[in-house]
Each structure stands twice: as C-alpha cells, then as structure tokens.
Amino acid sequence: MQRMLERQDSAAVESRVPLVVIGSGVAGLSAAIAAAEHCDVLLVTKSWLSDTNTDYAQGGVAAVFGPTDSVAAHGDDTLEVGQGLCHEPVVRKVVEGGPGAIERLVAWGGQFDRQVGGDISLGLEAGHSADRIVHAMGDGTGREIQRVLVDRVRRCARISVLEHAFALDFVIDGDRVTGVQLQRGGKLTIVEAGAVICATGGCGQVFRETTNPEVATGDGHAMLFRAGVVMRGMEFMQFHPTTLYVAGSSRLLISEAARGEGGLLRDCHGTAFMEALHPRGALAPRDMLSRAVLEQMVKTRHPNVYLDLRHLPPAFVRQRFPRIHRVCLTFGLDITSDLIPVTPAAHYMIGGARVDADGRTSIENLYAVGEVACSGLHGANRLASNSLLEGLVLGHHCGEVAASESRMPESSVRRAEPPAGARMEDRDFSTSDMINSMKSLLWKRVGIVRSGLELAEAERRLESWQHGADRFGRPQPRDWELRNMLTVARMITRAARERDESRGTHYRSDFSARDDKRWLADLVLRRTPQGEIDIWREPVGAAPAAAAPRPVAGE
Secondary structure, eight states: OHHHHHHHHTOBEEEEEEEEEEOOSHHHHHHHHHHTTTSOEEEEOSSOTTOSHHHHOOSOEEOOOSTTOOHHHHHHHHHHHTTTOOOHHHHHHHHHHHHHHHHHHHHTTOOOOBOTTSOBOEEOOTTOSSOOEEOSTTTOHHHHHHHHHHHHHHHOTTEEEEOSOEEEEEEEETTEEEEEEEEETTEEEEEEEEEEEEOOOOOGGGSSSBSSOTTOSOHHHHHHHHTTOOEEOTTOEEEEEEEEOOTTSOOOBOOTHHHHTTOEEEOTTSOOGGGGTOTTGGGSOHHHHHHHHHHHHHHHTOSOEEEEOTTSOHHHHHHHOHHHHHHHHTTTOOTTTSOEEEEEEEEEEOOEEEOOTTOBOSSBTEEEOGGGEEOSSSTTSOOTTHHHHHHHHHHHHHHHHHHHHOOOOOOOOOBOOOOTTOSOBOOOOOHHHHHHHHHHHHHHHSSSSBOHHHHHHHHHHHHHHHHHHHHBSOSSHHHHHHHHHHHHHHHHHHHHHHOOSOBTTBOBTTBOSOOHHHHSEEEEEEEOTTSOEEEEEEETTOOOOOSOOOOGGGO
16 A cells, blocks of 8 residues: 555646536536636546436426516525525526526537427426426436536537546645646546636435435535635535335435426325425425425334325326336336335535635635535525526536636646545555445434434544544545545534524424524534634625634624
8 A cells, every 4th residue: 555655646747727627517517618618628527427416317407488487486486495595696696597508508409398389398396386397308307418518518629528537635725726636547646727616516425315326425525625615504405305215226316396297295004194284285395395204204104105196197107207117117116007115315415615606615716516515596495406507507607707717827846745644554444334334324313303412423423433534444536435425424414513493404303493583694614724613604695704703602
C-alpha cells in the first residue's frame, strides 16, 4: 500500500481547463452544455455518463403548458408544499423557466408523450393544483432527458468527458477553488480550473431503504463540507412513499404518477386508508403520505402496504407505465391485475451547499447545482417533479454564469498530495460491514420519524465510526465512499437534532408541531478548522452571511 501511495504522491497536474463540471445528471449535463457556448469544459463523472439518478427518474418534469394552468399557480403550489422555507425569487425563476427548458429539449430531439392532436400530454402528481407533469415513454422521463443531454454533450467539441474518475476533494487556495483532485485507474491527479461546478447529485445510499442508484453516496456533499462551504437544509431528506417491496429486489420507485392516474393505497386488509386521512387521498404531499404509510404498516403489523391499479383499464396501465410493468413482471407481478407491495424509501436530499440564484457557493469560483445544492426552491418539502425542472433551469443558468466568470488558470508546478485520510493504517477493516451498519442506523434512527434521544445516539455512533474509517482501510473508491457517506450522515443527523420541530420532510415525534415562532428559518452549517460541525440559523431567503456563524444554542 505504501508503494501505491508513493506513486500517487508523484502525480502532477494532469490538465488545466477554464471550467470543470463534476457530475453527469440533468444538472451537470445542462451546466456543461450551456457553459460550452462560452468556454472549454471538462465533464467528470465517477461512473458512466448515464449512471445517474436522472436516468432512474420516472415521474416527469413539472412545467406549465395547460390552458387552465399558470406559472403563478405552479409557484404557489411549490411555496405551499415547501412550508415556509422556500426562497420565493428562486421559485419564480425556476417555474418561469420550465416551458423554455422543455422546448429546448424538444429542439434537441427530445420525444415527450403527446395527445392525439399533438399537444404535450400532462399528468397530475401530489401537491399540484393542475395537470402539469410532462412525461416521456410513460414512466421513462428521466431516461429520455438523460439520452438527449448525453447526445448533446457527445456532439459538442468544446466538452471533454472523463468517465470513471472519482473526485476526492476540491483544491482550495485561500478562499477560492483552483481545481479538483481525482483518482482514476489507481492514479491520483489534479485538474486545475478557473471554476468548478459541483453537480454530483444525491446521497440516498446513506439509508438502508432508498430509490437511489449505488453511485448516490453523497460524495459532493462531503467534498463541499470538507472544503468549508456553508451547507443548508441537511435535515430535509425526502422519503418517497411508494417503492416496490419484494424480497431480493432493489427498491424500484413506483412513480407518483401511478397515484396521479387514480391508483389507490390499501393496507393488508384491503382498506383504502388515505381517503380518510387527507382531502387529496393518495395524492397527499409526500411527507404526510410516507408517515401515513409507515403508521399503517405498524398498525397492521405488516411489512408493506399495497398500490392498487386494478380498477384502471389494463391497456392504459401498460401504455402509461411500461417500465414499472416490465420490471414487476420479472417478480411475477402483473400490475394490471395484482396489488403492488410498496414501502417508503429515502429518495431526494433537499439540503446541500448554500447557493445563490446563480449557483455560487460561499467559496469563490466554486458553484453547485442540482441535488447537491440547496437553492431554496424546495423549502422543507420538494413538490413532485420539480427536481428535474430545477436541474434543467438552474443547471443551464449556472453553466452560463460560471463560464462567464471563469478564466483559464495560470501554469502551475503543483503536485498532487493525498487528501486527508489517504495515509491509513492497513488493518483488517470491513468497509462493506461499516456501510451496512451505517445505512441501518440512519434508517432506524434518522428516518421518516425521528426523536431527540435516537438522534443523539446516532450522532455518537457516527462520530466513532468516522474516526475508525479515517484511520483504517485502503485508499480505494469504496473506502472514499464510506468516509463521504459517514460525513453526510453526520450532517443530516446533527441538523435533524437541532431542528426541534416538525416541518415538511423532517418529523420529530418529540416535537410534532410546526413552530413558526422559533423555526421559520434556514438551518445552516459548516466545518470548523478542527473538523467539527458549526451550526446556526439564517432568515429564509437571506443573502449569504459574511459574518461568523452563531451556534444555535446561543440564540
């Protein structure tokens, strides 16, 4: 191992570019395409270009096209679901940009589902007051968007793509970013850049039950935290109420559109329990629905509830949800005639780097966009199908801004040094066991329903595990992922413990009420020089504060 570290120590700067984009989901691809109109771009991804959360997204993109709909109504729905923590100027900016973003994709070859007359088909999802969900291939919207954007990137001569490159840390010089440190093929290198856009996606893999692919290990969240970037809203992990529950299967998302088309949620006794709990029934906001499903599972002592599409025309179900139908058939389930066993799972991280409307973080030349950022669009609870919309609109805008502000870095003789934690003791240490333990702990103690005692216990165990992970193991991608996941888990847990109220996706059984008097505020945190978490509050929508943070306990 020592010989490998010495070889890594000798690696020099690999290249210099005006702009690096890390991440190949909807936000990263959109940013790279927009930036390439102004400068050369290096697009870095740790797997294949299409191995992203975007590719798995089923539901669609929320955008106003219907004759009875309006941008104002879309904005109002977003604000209502966000429960007081949305940043209204960002909300208006994103929803206004929705139609143009879809039209741009269509111009690039995007094929969205259309009605007989040629108008775009629009679906309904939870929290929306009108049909405004644009979809493709029934339930394959994310895959179609990914296809269009990847094709556009491949055709752009000013975008270079570096696949299977693991981003370890940002290179920081004073208070600005000057590049990114990568590990690729066992070699440690530095790419110097005039600016860096972090678009690494989510962190659902820190939970045992998740809809996210294996690559969603929160690498960007952890990198940003280690760099000293101010983070916001890390207590708000959104849980999706309906994922396929079949022993041995991955937790396939069963799109919210299935309920939008009339699907019902039934318990093991056949009772459609949501109709009595919320005026919108199975289309209640996701936070309420996830808790209701969990409560029904506990009440009936059954490991899941069921989604019922049997009353819908079979041909329509197969045409509208071809991907879900195809996957369920592999487990012996025909969704046109069988109940679909479903449970909640971690789905979308609302929190991330505190950014302004242009994607700027608290460090100069470092931008963040998409699920790794907290733009203020979602508040305390994301409105369905607003995530792809955010990636398309703010990703495109962030790319334009970053490109206009970046400059080709000067020549350097910098050598790549191993990041913190690279010189570990090569002892018997099971990375996989530690990951499984962490995921189980987060699901049980920091999941859909939380309490102060359980959060404090989780925080103690996570700190101990982080210490062990930083000392032992090997400098390999899975070991880096473990340390990143533990860092993200600590941020989520600390923020959840500090916010002693219930709001949106964050529910405390010991503080079950929403408390606007004390908590109509953003909760922000950052890393101290000693590696601890400093945490404080900011008014909703406030400009990034330059003053030193104040601990929550002192307020």
